[in-house]
Amino acid sequence: MGEYAIQMLGITKAFPGIIANDNITLEVKKNEVHALLGENGAGKSTLMSVLFGAYSADSGKILINGNEVTIKNPNVATELGIGMVHQHFKLVHNYTVTENIVLGREPRNAFGILKLKDAEEKVAALSKQYGLAVDPKAKIEDITVGQQQRVEILKTLYSDSEIIIFDEPTAVLTPQEIDELMDIIRKLKQEGKTIVLITHKLKEIKAVADRCSVLRRGKYIGTVDVDKVTEQELADMMVGRAVKFEIDKSPANPGEVMLSVKNLNVKDANGIQKIHDLSIDVRAGEIVGIAGVDGNGQSELLQGLCGLLPVESGQILLDGEDITKMTIRQRIEKGLGHIPEDRHKHGMVGDFTLSENVALKDYYTDRYAGKYGMLNFSEMDTIADELIEQFDVRAGQGHATKAGSLSGGNQQKVIVAREISLSPKVLMIAQPTRGLDVGAIEYIRKRIIAERDKGRAILLVSFELDEIMNLCDRIATISKGQIVGIFNAGEVTERDIGLMMASSEHKE
Ligand SMILES: Nc1ncnc2c1ncn2[C@@H]1O[C@H](COP(=O)(O)OP(=O)(O)OP(=O)(O)O)[C@@H](O)[C@H]1O
Numbered sequence: 001m002g003e004y005a006i007q008m009l010g011i012t013k014a015f016p017g018i019i020a021n022d023n024i025t026l027e028v029k030k031n032e033v034h035a036l037l038g039e040n041g042a043g044k045s046t047l048m049s050v051l052f053g054a055y056s057a058d059s060g061k062i063l064i065n066g067n068e069v070t071i072k073n074p075n076v077a078t079e080l081g082i083g084m085v086h087q088h089f090k091l092v093h094n095y096t097v098t099e100n101i102v103l104g105r106e107p108r109n110a111f112g113i114l115k116l117k118d119a120e121e122k123v124a125a126l127s128k129q130y131g132l133a134v135d136p137k138a139k140i141e142d143i144t145v146g147q148q149q150r151v152e153i154l155k156t157l158y159s160d161s162e163i164i165i166f167d168e169p170t171a172v173l174t175p176q177e178i179d180e181l182m183d184i185i186r187k188l189k190q191e192g193k194t195i196v197l198i199t200h201k202l203k204e205i206k207a208v209a210d211r212c213s214v215l216r217r218g219k220y221i222g223t224v225d226v227d228k229v230t231e232q233e234l235a236d237m238m239v240g241r242a243v244k245f246e247i248d249k250s251p252a253n254p255g256e257v258m259l260s261v262k263n264l265n266v267k268d269a270n271g272i273q274k275i276h277d278l279s280i281d282v283r284a285g286e287i288v289g290i291a292g293v294d295g296n297g298q299s300e301l302l303q304g305l306c307g308l309l310p311v312e313s314g315q316i317l318l319d320g321e322d323i324t325k326m327t328i329r330q331r332i333e334k335g336l337g338h339i340p341e342d343r344h345k346h347g348m349v350g351d352f353t354l355s356e357n358v359a360l361k362d363y364y365t366d367r368y369a370g371k372y373g374m375l376n377f378s379e380m381d382t383i384a385d386e387l388i389e390q391f392d393v394r395a396g397q398g399h400a401t402k403a404g405s406l407s408g409g410n411q412q413k414v415i416v417a418r419e420i421s422l423s424p425k426v427l428m429i430a431q432p433t434r435g436l437d438v439g440a441i442e443y444i445r446k447r448i449i450a451e452r453d454k455g456r457a458i459l460l461v462s463f464e465l466d467e468i469m470n471l472c473d474r475i476a477t478i479s480k481g482q483i484v485g486i487f488n489a490g491e492v493t494e495r496d497i498g499l500m501m502a503s504s505e506h507k508e
């Protein structure tokens with residue numbers, strides 16, 4: 001028996017205009033946790049999709065447990081004992097947990113009747129063995145994102161995968177869920193599994209990985225033993241230059257109140273009240289952060305403000321004007337910008353090009369007016385080109401690239417670029433750096449501060465306390481749909497805020 005579970009040798013995979021994987025070699029030892037690190041668009045998801053049989057490589061070979069294999073499709077990968085937990089989950093929402101897990105390999109009796117009971121028992125046993133708490137009979141639409149991820153993990157265990165690939169599993173999780181996942185990964189290792197973990201969070205690599213391979217712009221850079229390097233060394237290796245974790249910023253110079261929220265009440269889509277009598281002001285030239293445990297009304301607050309959810313009662317003033325009852329478009333025209341939490345649902349259209357996505361919110365304005373009532377397409381392309389350049393969006397075909405084909409982090413950069421370029425008076429931002437690499441995080445944070453210094457009022461929601469501490473001038477803690485404390489930055493420590501959040505913890 002050889003030393004390696006996976007050997008990918010000289011893998012090359014090109015897409016139109018870009019070589020996503022350029023002669024990459026990745027060797028993963030049996031029973032290790034192997035981290036895969038690299039900038040947004042470096043080629044990590046592509047490489048793992050080749051391993052999982054979702055893409056076929058242009059050249060190179062793959063060995064599993066020392067034997068050369070051809071992985072034509074994901075079914076072959078499953079037979080070889082390879083499972084993948086995808087960056088964007090692939091679950092059927094109106095099916096139960098068990099139905100999703102057995103999908104495509106349903107156990108049937110001699111008469112072809114589904115034996116769901118047996119499957120439910122096997123799922124329950126696996127979930128107990130690995131500490132993956134989830135109700136086998138619950139519907140996917142009724143469980144949290146963290147639980148959905150457990151379903152994806154159970155799916156790989158159900159088909160006896162010995163190798164499990166995690167593609168950015170923590171990007172969608174709250175800090176609490178991340179700790180739980182780290183424990184699950186340790187448990188999987190104990191049970192003898194081999195794990196590949198893609199993540200941008202160096203802390204996580206330090207916490208669970210044995211070795212780490214780094215990719216940069218489609219090329220293999222090297223592999224290191226995790227306990228022999230610091231987080232800073234990993235970051236520098238991945239970006240190819242020195243990265244700064246702390247952002248320099250001068251004290252805020254707040255002006256007039258730009259956003260004033262008074263006694264707001266908002267119900268979620270199911271009619272459950274999530275925002276209770278909430279009031280908050282944001283001034284021009286300051287960043288106000290909302291800190292809190294996920295599920296305490298952060299999403300509903302932003303959705304109520306931007307018009308995605310109706311307001312039951314209360315008032316929203318933007319630069320002194322009442323926008324409470326305005327349509328979404330009217331609010332945008334009045335100067336409300338929004339970088340949404342769910343970039344696929346509310347941020348972009350995957351089948352549109354980058355030019356179209358950049359113009360999505362103001363295509364009908366003079367900015368894009370061409371001759372004879374037509375859109376000025378060349379202006380659209382020019383504006384998109386400028387943003388691609390400024391925000392370092394890695395796109396194979398420039399402004400003509402379809403947004404859906406971008407890597408996860410590059411999609412996020414496009415949305416941030418568009419919202420900032422619209423120069424809103426008030427910019428609401430949810431999880432701005434989710435899924436971004438450390439270099440991109442540094443840039444986006446600098447841009448947010450630059451926008452503040454131009455006099456924009458910024459309301460920031462983030463689950464990452466260090467992001468809140470790094471960026472905000474004032475910090476409000478939210479609990480059960482109410483602001484329970486508001487502080488000037490510098491007057492509180494990360495620990496104070498953390499304790500306050502924990503003591504008022506509330507989960508759905
Ligand atoms: N189906 C596709 N069609 C065209 N281009 C693609 C496709 N999939 C990926 N690419 C391109 O290949 C490159 C590598 O993308 P990949 O998704 O592998 O990056 P990544 O390292 O996973 O990045 P991230 O950290 O942002 O998820 C990117 O430039 C991306 O635009």
Ligand SMILES: [Mg+2]
Pocket residue numbers: 044045046087167407408
């Ligand atoms: Mg990816």
